[in-house]
Amino acid sequence: MFKDHDRFSKLWAGAQSFVVSVAVLAGGGWTLYTFISLNLIGKAKADLEKSRIETRDLLRRQPVLSMAITSVQETLGSGGYDLAITVLIENKGSLNTQITWTKATPLVIASFRQGEQGHLVPGTVTVAKPLALVETSPSSYLILAGGLLRLPFLVHLTHAGLYYLQFQTEVSLTDVTDVEKLGTPSGHPLVWSDSSFVVVRP
Numbered sequence: 001m002f003k004d005h006d007r008f009s010k011l012w013a014g015a016q017s018f019v020v021s022v023a024v025l026a027g028g029g030w031t032l033y034t035f036i037s038l039n040l041i042g043k044a045k046a047d048l049e050k051s052r053i054e055t056r057d058l059l060r061r062q063p064v065l066s067m068a069i070t071s072v073q074e075t076l077g078s079g080g081y082d083l084a085i086t087v088l089i090e091n092k093g094s095l096n097t098q099i100t101w102t103k104a105t106p107l108v109i110a111s112f113r114q115g116e117q118g119h120l121v122p123g124t125v126t127v128a129k130p131l132a133l134v135e136t137s138p139s140s141y142l143i144l145a146g147g148l149l150r151l152p153f154l155v156h157l158t159h160a161g162l163y164y165l166q167f168q169t170e171v172s173l174t175d176v177t178d179v180e181k182l183g184t185p186s187g188h189p190l191v192w193s194d195s196s197f198v199v200v201r202p
Contacts (some may be wrong), residue, residue, distance in 0.1 A: 064093035065143070067194035069165055073201065081160060081200045083109075085128075085153040087167045091143040099149075099169040099192070100140040106130060107153050110164045120162070130155045160202040168193040 067089050074082040085107065091097050107130075111123035129137040130151040143149045157163070169192050 050095065063095070063097040063192070064091070065097065065099075065168065066090040066092055067168055067192065069194055069196040071198045078156075081157045081202075083155045083157060083163075083198065083200060085155060085165065087153070087194070089143060089149045089151070091145055091147050091149075094145055096142060096144050098142050099141055101170060102139070104168050106151070106167060106169065107155075108166045108168070109155055109157070110165065110166075111157070111159070112162045123161075124158075125155065126155055127189070128155050148201050156195050157200055160200045163198050163200060165198060166193060166194065166195040177193040 002032055029114050052123040067087060069085065069087055071083050071085045076082050087107070089099070105127045107128040109126040109128065111121045111125075113123050132138060141149055141151075151167075
Protein backbone atom coordinates (compact mmCIF):
# COMPACT_ATOMS: atom_id res chain seq x y z
CA MET A 1 0.00 0.00 0.00
CA PHE A 2 2.84 2.43 0.89
CA LYS A 3 4.67 1.65 -2.35
CA ASP A 4 1.56 2.36 -4.43
CA HIS A 5 0.97 5.64 -2.61
CA ASP A 6 4.59 6.73 -3.13
CA ARG A 7 4.40 5.84 -6.80
CA PHE A 8 1.15 7.77 -7.19
CA SER A 9 2.70 10.86 -5.55
CA LYS A 10 5.62 10.79 -7.93
CA LEU A 11 3.37 10.41 -10.94
CA TRP A 12 1.15 13.25 -9.72
CA ALA A 13 4.16 15.53 -9.14
CA GLY A 14 5.45 14.75 -12.63
CA ALA A 15 2.07 15.52 -14.14
CA GLN A 16 1.94 18.82 -12.26
CA SER A 17 5.40 19.78 -13.51
CA PHE A 18 4.39 18.94 -17.06
CA VAL A 19 1.22 21.00 -16.85
CA VAL A 20 3.11 24.01 -15.37
CA SER A 21 5.78 23.78 -18.08
CA VAL A 22 3.16 23.67 -20.82
CA ALA A 23 1.38 26.70 -19.27
CA VAL A 24 4.63 28.69 -19.08
CA LEU A 25 5.50 27.87 -22.68
CA ALA A 26 2.01 28.75 -23.84
CA GLY A 27 2.08 32.06 -21.95
CA GLY A 28 5.50 32.93 -23.32
CA GLY A 29 4.42 32.04 -26.84
CA TRP A 30 1.28 34.15 -26.53
CA THR A 31 3.29 37.10 -25.21
CA LEU A 32 5.79 36.78 -28.05
CA TYR A 33 2.97 36.53 -30.58
CA THR A 34 1.31 39.62 -29.10
CA PHE A 35 4.55 41.63 -29.23
CA ILE A 36 5.24 40.58 -32.81
CA SER A 37 1.68 41.02 -34.07
CA LEU A 38 1.28 44.47 -32.51
CA ASN A 39 4.85 45.49 -33.43
CA LEU A 40 5.44 46.50 -29.81
CA ILE A 41 9.13 45.64 -30.01
CA GLY A 42 9.64 48.00 -32.95
CA LYS A 43 7.68 50.74 -31.23
CA ALA A 44 9.66 50.32 -28.02
CA LYS A 45 12.95 50.53 -29.94
CA ALA A 46 11.75 53.63 -31.79
CA ASP A 47 10.66 55.33 -28.54
CA LEU A 48 13.98 54.49 -26.90
CA GLU A 49 15.94 55.90 -29.84
CA LYS A 50 13.80 59.02 -29.86
CA SER A 51 14.41 59.58 -26.14
CA ARG A 52 18.14 59.04 -26.60
CA ILE A 53 18.30 61.61 -29.43
CA GLU A 54 16.25 64.15 -27.46
CA THR A 55 18.50 63.72 -24.41
CA ARG A 56 21.64 64.10 -26.54
CA ASP A 57 20.28 67.22 -28.24
CA LEU A 58 19.22 68.69 -24.89
CA LEU A 59 22.71 68.19 -23.46
CA ARG A 60 24.20 69.81 -26.53
CA ARG A 61 21.94 72.84 -26.25
CA GLN A 62 22.03 73.36 -22.52
CA PRO A 63 25.10 74.74 -20.78
CA VAL A 64 26.36 72.58 -17.93
CA LEU A 65 28.32 74.54 -15.34
CA SER A 66 29.65 73.64 -11.92
CA MET A 67 30.51 76.45 -9.47
CA ALA A 68 32.39 76.80 -6.20
CA ILE A 69 32.91 79.87 -4.00
CA THR A 70 35.94 80.25 -1.73
CA SER A 71 36.93 83.24 0.39
CA VAL A 72 39.91 84.42 2.45
CA GLN A 73 39.82 87.24 4.97
CA GLU A 74 42.53 89.84 4.41
CA THR A 75 43.70 92.97 6.25
CA LEU A 76 44.86 95.84 4.06
CA GLY A 77 45.39 98.34 6.88
CA SER A 78 42.66 100.76 5.79
CA GLY A 79 40.19 99.92 8.53
CA GLY A 80 37.31 97.51 8.28
CA TYR A 81 37.66 94.05 6.80
CA ASP A 82 38.56 92.86 3.32
CA LEU A 83 37.34 89.61 1.83
CA ALA A 84 39.14 88.05 -1.15
CA ILE A 85 36.61 85.86 -2.94
CA THR A 86 37.20 83.45 -5.82
CA VAL A 87 34.43 81.90 -7.91
CA LEU A 88 35.57 78.80 -9.80
CA ILE A 89 33.39 77.88 -12.78
CA GLU A 90 33.86 74.60 -14.65
CA ASN A 91 32.22 74.00 -18.00
CA LYS A 92 31.13 70.35 -17.93
CA GLY A 93 29.11 70.64 -21.12
CA SER A 94 30.12 69.69 -24.64
CA LEU A 95 29.92 73.24 -26.02
CA ASN A 96 31.76 76.47 -25.36
CA THR A 97 29.61 78.62 -23.08
CA GLN A 98 29.46 82.37 -22.62
CA ILE A 99 28.43 83.94 -19.32
CA THR A 100 27.17 87.51 -19.33
CA TRP A 101 25.75 90.22 -17.07
CA THR A 102 23.22 92.71 -18.37
CA LYS A 103 20.72 92.95 -15.51
CA ALA A 104 22.28 90.70 -12.90
CA THR A 105 25.04 91.65 -10.46
CA PRO A 106 27.89 89.10 -10.46
CA LEU A 107 28.38 89.01 -6.67
CA VAL A 108 26.08 90.09 -3.86
CA ILE A 109 27.22 90.09 -0.21
CA ALA A 110 24.56 90.52 2.47
CA SER A 111 25.30 90.90 6.17
CA PHE A 112 23.10 89.42 8.90
CA ARG A 113 22.45 90.54 12.45
CA GLN A 114 20.51 89.00 15.28
CA GLY A 115 17.05 90.51 15.71
CA GLU A 116 15.07 91.14 18.89
CA GLN A 117 13.54 87.65 18.88
CA GLY A 118 16.83 85.92 18.13
CA HIS A 119 16.19 85.49 14.40
CA LEU A 120 18.75 86.47 11.78
CA VAL A 121 17.81 89.73 10.07
CA PRO A 122 19.40 90.88 6.76
CA GLY A 123 21.53 94.01 7.09
CA THR A 124 23.58 95.90 4.55
CA VAL A 125 24.06 94.65 0.99
CA THR A 126 27.30 95.03 -0.95
CA VAL A 127 27.75 94.28 -4.64
CA ALA A 128 30.97 93.51 -6.49
CA LYS A 129 32.27 92.89 -10.00
CA PRO A 130 35.19 90.65 -11.01
CA LEU A 131 38.61 92.22 -10.70
CA ALA A 132 40.47 92.90 -13.93
CA LEU A 133 43.72 94.58 -14.95
CA VAL A 134 41.79 97.10 -16.99
CA GLU A 135 39.68 100.10 -16.03
CA THR A 136 36.36 98.35 -16.71
CA SER A 137 35.59 94.74 -15.86
CA PRO A 138 34.46 92.62 -18.82
CA SER A 139 30.71 92.10 -19.09
CA SER A 140 31.06 88.59 -20.52
CA TYR A 141 33.44 85.64 -20.42
CA LEU A 142 33.78 82.63 -22.71
CA ILE A 143 34.37 79.27 -21.02
CA LEU A 144 35.60 76.55 -23.35
CA ALA A 145 34.09 73.07 -23.16
CA GLY A 146 35.87 71.22 -20.36
CA GLY A 147 37.58 74.45 -19.29
CA LEU A 148 37.82 76.36 -16.01
CA LEU A 149 37.30 80.03 -15.23
CA ARG A 150 38.37 81.72 -11.98
CA LEU A 151 36.76 85.04 -11.20
CA PRO A 152 38.43 87.06 -8.38
CA PHE A 153 36.55 89.57 -6.24
CA LEU A 154 37.77 91.90 -3.47
CA VAL A 155 35.11 93.22 -1.09
CA HIS A 156 35.60 95.79 1.66
CA LEU A 157 33.32 95.30 4.68
CA THR A 158 32.83 97.75 7.53
CA HIS A 159 32.18 95.28 10.32
CA ALA A 160 32.68 91.65 11.28
CA GLY A 161 29.88 89.12 11.36
CA LEU A 162 28.00 86.56 9.28
CA TYR A 163 27.73 87.25 5.54
CA TYR A 164 25.81 85.56 2.75
CA LEU A 165 27.56 85.41 -0.64
CA GLN A 166 25.67 84.84 -3.88
CA PHE A 167 27.23 84.61 -7.31
CA GLN A 168 24.92 84.79 -10.30
CA THR A 169 25.20 85.03 -14.06
CA GLU A 170 22.90 85.13 -17.04
CA VAL A 171 22.62 82.49 -19.69
CA SER A 172 23.74 83.28 -23.21
CA LEU A 173 20.70 83.42 -25.49
CA THR A 174 22.49 81.21 -28.02
CA ASP A 175 22.76 78.35 -25.53
CA VAL A 176 19.05 77.59 -25.13
CA THR A 177 16.05 77.52 -27.42
CA ASP A 178 13.16 78.58 -25.14
CA VAL A 179 14.42 81.59 -23.23
CA GLU A 180 11.00 82.60 -21.89
CA LYS A 181 10.89 79.52 -19.64
CA LEU A 182 14.12 80.58 -17.96
CA GLY A 183 12.79 83.79 -16.40
CA THR A 184 12.96 84.23 -12.65
CA PRO A 185 10.38 86.01 -10.45
CA SER A 186 12.54 89.15 -10.62
CA GLY A 187 12.45 89.08 -14.41
CA HIS A 188 16.17 88.36 -14.74
CA PRO A 189 17.06 85.49 -17.09
CA LEU A 190 19.30 83.83 -14.50
CA VAL A 191 20.05 80.16 -14.83
CA TRP A 192 23.38 79.76 -13.05
CA SER A 193 24.04 80.71 -9.45
CA ASP A 194 25.84 79.55 -6.35
CA SER A 195 25.85 80.76 -2.75
CA SER A 196 27.83 80.40 0.44
CA PHE A 197 28.06 81.72 4.00
CA VAL A 198 31.23 83.19 5.50
CA VAL A 199 32.05 84.49 8.97
CA VAL A 200 34.26 87.61 9.05
CA ARG A 201 36.09 87.68 12.36
CA PRO A 202 37.39 90.79 14.15
